Amino acid sequence: MAPDLDDDLIRAEAEAALRLHRNGRRDEALSRAMDLAIQHKRSSPLALNLSGDLNMAAHRRNRRRGRGAAADDKALAERQAKFAATCYKMSLDAVPDCVETFAAYGEALVGTGMWKPAWDAFMRAAAIAHPADPAAHRLGGYGRSAGLTRGERVEMAKARLRRAIDCYSNARCEDAVAEVLATVEHHGAASAVHGAAKLADRYPSSARAQCLPAYVAVELARERRGGAAYPATAATPRHKTLRRALATMDTAARTFDRSLVVALFRAKLLACLHDYDAAEAECRRALAVDNPDDPAAHEIPLGSAIGEEYDDMVSSLRKQLCDLQKKLVLLAVHDWASMESEKQSQILSVSIDELREHYSKIDQIAANTVSEARRFSKTHGSWCFWICPRSSGQCAGKKFLDTASLLEHLRNKHPDDLWVNLKSFLDTKLCGKFKTENASQDGYSCHDEMLQFQSIDGMIELVLNLPPGGMKSETLSEMRRRKCSELAEILDRIKKKLRACPKDLSSSEFDQVRSEMQDLWLKFTELSVFDYREAVVPLARMYQWKELKKRISEDGSIIAAWSIDDIFGDVPAEHASLDEKVGHQTGENKVTNKSDNLKA
Numbered sequence: 001m002a003p004d005l006d007d008d009l010i011r012a013e014a015e016a017a018l019r020l021h022r023n024g025r026r027d028e029a030l031s032r033a034m035d036l037a038i039q040h041k042r043s044s045p046l047a048l049n050l051s052g053d054l055n056m057a058a059h060r061r062n063r064r065r066g067r068g069a070a071a072d073d074k075a076l077a078e079r080q081a082k083f084a085a086t087c088y089k090m091s092l093d094a095v096p097d098c099v100e101t102f103a104a105y106g107e108a109l110v111g112t113g114m115w116k117p118a119w120d121a122f123m124r125a126a127a128i129a130h131p132a133d134p135a136a137h138r139l140g141g142y143g144r145s146a147g148l149t150r151g152e153r154v155e156m157a158k159a160r161l162r163r164a165i166d167c168y169s170n171a172r173c174e175d176a177v178a179e180v181l182a183t184v185e186h187h188g189a190a191s192a193v194h195g196a197a198k199l200a201d202r203y204p205s206s207a208r209a210q211c212l213p214a215y216v217a218v219e220l221a222r223e224r225r226g227g228a229a230y231p232a233t234a235a236t237p238r239h240k241t242l243r244r245a246l247a248t249m250d251t252a253a254r255t256f257d258r259s260l261v262v263a264l265f266r267a268k269l270l271a272c273l274h275d276y277d278a279a280e281a282e283c284r285r286a287l288a289v290d291n292p293d294d295p296a297a298h299e300i301p302l303g304s305a306i307g308e309e310y311d312d313m314v315s316s317l318r319k320q321l322c323d324l325q326k327k328l329v330l331l332a333v334h335d336w337a338s339m340e341s342e343k344q345s346q347i348l349s350v351s352i353d354e355l356r357e358h359y360s361k362i363d364q365i366a367a368n369t370v371s372e373a374r375r376f377s378k379t380h381g382s383w384c385f386w387i388c389p390r391s392s393g394q395c396a397g398k399k400f401l402d403t404a405s406l407l408e409h410l411r412n413k414h415p416d417d418l419w420v421n422l423k424s425f426l427d428t429k430l431c432g433k434f435k436t437e438n439a440s441q442d443g444y445s446c447h448d449e450m451l452q453f454q455s456i457d458g459m460i461e462l463v464l465n466l467p468p469g470g471m472k473s474e475t476l477s478e479m480r481r482r483k484c485s486e487l488a489e490i491l492d493r494i495k496k497k498l499r500a501c502p503k504d505l506s507s508s509e510f511d512q513v514r515s516e517m518q519d520l521w522l523k524f525t526e527l528s529v530f531d532y533r534e535a536v537v538p539l540a541r542m543y544q545w546k547e548l549k550k551r552i553s554e555d556g557s558i559i560a561a562w563s564i565d566d567i568f569g570d571v572p573a574e575h576a577s578l579d580e581k582v583g584h585q586t587g588e589n590k591v592t593n594k595s596d597n598l599k600a
Contacts, residue, residue, distance in 0.1 A: 007044070007046075010036070010040055010044045010046060010047055011046060011139075013032070013036050013047075014033070014036060014046055014047055014050045014139055015139060016032070017029045017032040017033045017036065017050060017054070018033075018050065018054075018139050020032065021033075021054055021057070026054075026057070026058070029054060030054045030055065030058055033047070033050045033051045033053075033054045033055075034051050034054075034055070034083075036050070036051065037050070037051035037052075037087055041090055044137075045090075045091040045094045045095045045098075045101070045137040046136075046137040046138065046139070048087040048088070048090050048091040049087065049088065049091050049101060049104070049137060049138050049139075050139055051083075051084070051087045052083075052084040052085075052087035052088045052091070052104060052105075052108065053084075053104065053139075055080045055081070055083050055084035055087070055108075056080070056081065056084045056104065056107065056108060056111070057308065057309060058077075058080050059077045059078075059080040059081045059084065059108075059111050060077075060296065060308065061308060062074070062076050062077035062080065063077045063111075064303045077111070078111065078112055078113075080111075081108050081109075081110075081111025081112045082108075082111075082112050084104075084108040084111070085105060085108035085109055085111075085112060085114075088101055088104050088105035088108055089105060091137070092105060095132055095136075095137055097128050097130065097131055097132045098131065098132045098134065098137065098138075098157070099125045099128055099131045099132075099134075099154070099157040099158055099160075099161050100134045100138055100156075100157035100160055100161075101137075101138070102121050102122070102124055102125030102128075102161070103121075103122070103125055103157070103160045103161040103163075103164040104160075104164070105121050106118040106119070106121035106122045106125070106164050106165075106168065107164050107167060107168075109121060110167065110168055110171050115168075115172065118168060119168065122161065122164060122165050122168065125161050126161065131154045131157060131158075133150045133153060133154065134153050134154070134156070134157050135148075135150075135153055156291075159291040162291075163291075163293055163294045163297075163310075166207070166293050166294065166297055167294050167296070167297040169203070169205040169206050169207075169297075170206045170207060170208045170209075170297040170298060171297070172203065172206065173199060173202070173203040173206050173208065173209045174208070174302065176199050176202075176203075176209075177199065177208055177209065177212055177300070177302065178302055179195070180192050180195045180196050180199060180212060180216070181300070181301055181302065183195060184216060184219050188223060189216050189217075189219035189220035189222075189223055190220060190223075192216045192219075193213070193216055193217075193220070196212040196213040196215070196216040197213050199212055200212060200213050200248075207252060207255075207256040207259050207261070207262055207293070207297070207298045208297065208298050208299070208300060210248070210251070210252045210255065210256070211248070211249065211252050211261075211262060211265060211298070211300055212300065213245070213248050214245040214246075214248040214249045214252070214265065214269070215265070215300045217241050217242065217244055217245035217248070218242070218245055218269070218272075218564065218568060220241055221238045221241045221242050221245075221272075221564055222564050222565060222568070238564075239273075242269060242272055242273055242564075243273070245269055246266070246269045246270065246273065249262065249265060249266040249269055250266070252266070253266050253282070256293065256298070257289075258289055258291070258292050258293045259292065259293045259298050260286050260289065260292045260293070260295060260314065260317040260318065260321070261293075261295050261298035261299055261300075261305070261317065262298060263282055263283070263285065263286030263289075263321070264283075264286065264317060264320055264321055264324065265300075266282055267279045267280075267282040267283050267286070267321070267324055268324065268567050268568055270282060271324065271327070271328055271331060271567050272563060272564050272567050272568075274331075274335065274552050274553055274555075275549075275553050276328045276331065276332055276549040276552060276553070277546065277549040277550065277553065279324070279328055280325055280328055280549075283321045283322075283324055283325045283468075284325075284468070284469060284470055286318075286321055287318060287321055287322070287468045287469065288469065292314055292317075294310055294313070295307075295310075295313040295314060295316075295317055296310075296313060305317070318468075321468075322468050324567075325466075325468070326464055327567070329460060329463050329464055331563075331567075332545075332548055332549060332552060333456070333460060335552045335555075336456060336548065336552075339551065339552075339555070343551055346547075347456070347544055347547050347548055347551065348452065348453045348454070348455070348456070348544075349450060349451070349452055349453075350450070350451045350453070350540045350543060350544060351449060351450050351451075352370060352373075352374050352377075352449040352450070352451070352536075353374075353449065354543075355370050355451075355536070355539060355540055355543055356370040356371055356374065358543055358546075359539065359543075363473050365473040365474075365475055366473040366539050368475075368476075369473070369475070369476055369532075369535050369536065369539065370536060370539065372476060372532070373532035373533075373535065373536050374449065376399075376532060377449070377532065378449075380401065382401070383446070383531055383532045383533050383536075384529050384530065384531045384532070384533075385399040385400060385401055385529070385530055386399075386400040386401070386402070386403060386405070386406040386525070386528045386529055386530070387399070387400070387480060387483065387484070387487075387528050387530050388400075388406070388409060388410070388413075388414075388484075388528075389484050389487035389488050389491055389528065390414065390484070394413075395413070396477070396480075399530075403525045406525070406528065443455065443457065443458045444458070444537065446533065451536075451537070451540050453540075453544070456544065456548070458537075458541055459541040459542075459544045459545055459548075462538060462541045462542070462545075463541075463542075463545050471538065471542055473539075474535070476535065479530075479534070479535060480530065483527065483528070483530065486527055487524060487527055487528055490520060490523060490524045490527065491524065493520055494517065494520050494521065494524065497513055497516060497517050497520065498517070500513070501513045501514075501517075
């Protein structure tokens with residue numbers, strides 16, 4: 001046997017193997033990791049852990065393939081879990097206070113069906129008072145370049161333990177869940193209702209078991225299309241079926257509040273029932289969850305989570321939650337088209353008082369914005385004013401009602417020899433007392449403290465482009481500071497032009513500089529306009545969106561089977577890559593042969 005390398009060289013070899021794995025060369029990565037573990041089994045917990053991790057990744061892939069009743073895949077998956085468990089056990093002999101390795105060891109034991117030893121491993125991990133730093137002997141998210149503190153890395157390890165225990169709870173009932181799903185597929189959802197309910201009672205700590213009755217109910221609702229097979233008079237109404245499913249998912253969401261699978265399923269159910277507001281809120285809640293539960297432990301149907309590793313599956317589910325948020329907008333537009341014109345008109349008209357009252361209950365920043373805009377509009381008969389580019393000091397709250405007042409302020413309060421000359425360069429029209437107009441804007445008009453929108457197009461565009469967490473209110477002072485930074489840049493350009501201006505007023509160079517100066521001043525005056533409507537209209541659009549969702553929910557629109565299919569569309573199965581197929585063909589012999597070498 002070759003002599004052990006020092007720790008840095010072993011880490012470099014391990015990192016190279018991990019890169020191969022992440023680049024899709026999984027079979028080669030697994031082989032190198034196993035060789036490294038065998039070579040340094042008595043000196044490197046890091047090499048042992050990497051070998052265990054890559055074997056467990058292969059175990060999960062083969063288990064998924066094995067669900068198709070391929071005996072070879074199931075047998076290979078069990079051998080890989082057994083080899084991984086051996087690696088983790090040897091690592092724990094060297095570093096017995098590593099929470100992360102104990103969690104991985106327990107998962108490997110679950111993969112071999114050793115339930116009691118797995119639970120004991122989890123409990124020992126939970127009892128560790130002073131956990132070791134995972135970065136010392138693990139790769140993955142604990143690399144030295146990850147930029148995390150020791151405390152943060154330990155917390156990540158504890159989160160991994162929590163997920164491992166959750167996976168244990170769900171793995172106990174996986175075969176029973178598969179039987180119920182097979183009943184749905186071969187005999188129809190009605191035949192599986194009793195079995196799903198019985199399973200949920202038997203496994204209260206399993207998110208998958210608790211969601212199973214709701215899944216069966218949705219399948220039942222999808223089957224109820226009328227006709228000879230499901231006559232309308234004999235079938236339970238689709239709406240009641242989905243309501244029962246939602247009640248089940250409400251309980252599951254409270255119990256398993258870190259599950260993205262549960263959240264996505266519940267949000268889809270709410271969408272089917274036209275409660276778009278609650279569906280959107282559930283999506284946002286789920287997107288804010290840190291260290292969510294392992295999607296592979298909760299997935300229904302089995303194998304439906306997209307991605308092979310935890311991070312991949314979480315990323316995929318978050319994308320699905322974001323996509324569902326956008327789909328809610330399109331569903332609402334469909335419902336809007338069938339809404340009575342009188343109700344449409346009510347949504348298109350938004351009073352300022354109504355807007356202020358709404359936001360005073362949920363967002364004080366937005367409420368203050370609406371109140372200040374309303375006061376200014378009532379006092380001056382306008383929504384707009386000009387601001388000084390100096391955002392601090394006495395100028396912070398100054399409002400100028402025309403450009404002449406602004407220019408006078410700049411000359412008097414911010415004296416500069418160059419300002420004295422600016423007026424002579426500008427056309428008299430550009431120095432006049434221009435005021436803003438309250439003419440109709442694009443898509444809306446404002447009269448008598450009432451915003452009248454022509455359509456919901458602007459609302460749709462705004463909502464579709466919202467960040468996943470929703471719109472965050474910006475204070476008026478923040479909006480003002482943002483404008484001031486842009487204005488300061490234009491002022492610098494104006495000053496440079498003034499300094500470089502030719503003294504010969506009759507020269508063509510002077511005419512050119514003067515023209516450029518006037519363009520810059522025009523740009524400056526346009527940008528220095530502070531229009532309250534820029535802040536109020538987006539708030540009004542979001543209020544419109546809230547009201548539209550409310551009206552749709554109150555209308556109780558008909559729930560059609562096609563809409564359920566559209567929302568609960570089946571996720572296409574992923575195709576195995578060439579590397580996976582090669583790994584499947586050669587991996588069995590490698591695990592069989594190298595497991596003996598590890599024990600030697």
